[in-house]
Amino acid sequence: MDYSRVNIKPLKLKGEKRSHKKHKSKKRKAEDESGRSSDGSRKNTDTADHGGWWHCEALQEMTGSLAIQLGDTPIYVCALDSGLFTAGAPHDEGDGPSPEEVLTGVPAGDNRTALKSGYNKYLGVDGAGRVVGRADAIGPREMWQPVFQEGKMALLGANDCFLGLDDDDNVVATCATAGSEHMVTIRSNAIRECDRPKEVPEEERGKLKDVEKNYVKKFQKFQDKRLRINKEGIAELKSAREEGILHEALLDRRSKMKADRYWEIWGSGGEAASKRVAKCGRRKGPHGLAQAGHGTGRWW
Incomplete structure (x- = not known):
């Protein structure tokens, strides 16, 4: 008999169901994690380069202290005491905007926002298409609509024109079509939830020796009312804290003392x-x- 022509198939037992679930390969998973890590690192670098002012990527983030960066260079919209606006001086890497370049974002509803200058005047557009800050209240002319597309953003004024610069570096809104020269970045220095420092439990405040004592008081009881502290020193606790396994090390040390309680x-x-x-x-x-x-x- 010629066995070379026999069709060989995997052995299938009776009652066994074949799994159709597809698993992502380890290589692809590693690439995804690496991509997320590099993206987060890139954002952190961008924030540090602008003095801690981070890139707003949604309308709801545009509240509080804001700055309008013009293009990719560290140049911001700057308020003048005349009520007009111009391009500020370029900043060094790591510097944030100057006080006269800081605005205040106020939600205006209907996917729009209002911007107030350091002179407590709201930014609007006059009849000549100039961006001016002379209004004491928010009206139709003082509303701006952020337009997002492909990771970039432009600001649309009440006259349906985009914010940009003219030949004299004055801030205007005169072009109905957004080009590369109308791309802006709204930056904020508000503390985000992800940036808030994690609250340290009361038991973990102070020196490592005190931390161990606090946890012994919390979790162990001795009939003679005396604390039993591990005598092996805190060198292993220092290394455990650096490795992120402090709680495991403390538990191990307490378990040793519990055996001799x-x-x-x-x-x-x-x-x-x-x-x-x-x-x-x-x-x-x-x-x-x-x-x-x-x-x-x-x-x-």
């Missing part, structure tokens, strides 16, 4: 003797009183 010291003839007292070895006399054990120790 029934030791008690008794004096006999001026000399201290230690006797391990086991709960299972308790004995009571005829009157319900604990009988003395053997040696220098006694049963509880």
Whole structure:
């Protein structure tokens, strides 16, 4: 018989169901994690380059202190005491916007926002298409609509024209079509939820020696009301904290002390003797009183 022509298939047992679930390969998963990590690192670098002012990517983020960056260079919209606006001076890497370049974002509803200058005047567009800050309240002319497309953003004014610069570096809104020269970045220095420092539990405040004592007080009880602190030093706790396994190390040290929690010291003839007292070895006399054990120790 010619076995070379036999169709060989995997062995399938009776009642066995074939799994159709597809698993993402380890390589692809690693690439995804690497991509997310590099994206987060890139955002952190961008924020640091602009003095801690981060890139707003949604309308709801455009509240509080804001700055309008013109293009990719560290140049911001700058308010003048005349009520007009111009392009500010370029900033060095790591510097944030100047006080006269800081605006205040106010939600205006209907996917729009209002911007107030440091002179407490709202930004709007006049009849000549100039961006001016002379209004004391928010009206139709003082509303701006952020337009997002392909990761970039432009600001649309009430006259349906986009914010940009003219030949004299004055801030205007005169072009109905957004080009590369109309791309802006709204930056904020508000503390985001992801940037808030994690609250340190009360037990973990202070030195490592105090931290261990706090956790011993919290989780362990001794019948003689005395604390039992591990005597091995805190060198291993220091390395555990650096590795992010401080709680595991503290638990391990407490478990060692818990195994010896029934030791008690008794004096006999001026000399201290230690006797391990086991709960299972308790004995009571005829009157319900604990009988003395053997040696220098006694049963509880």
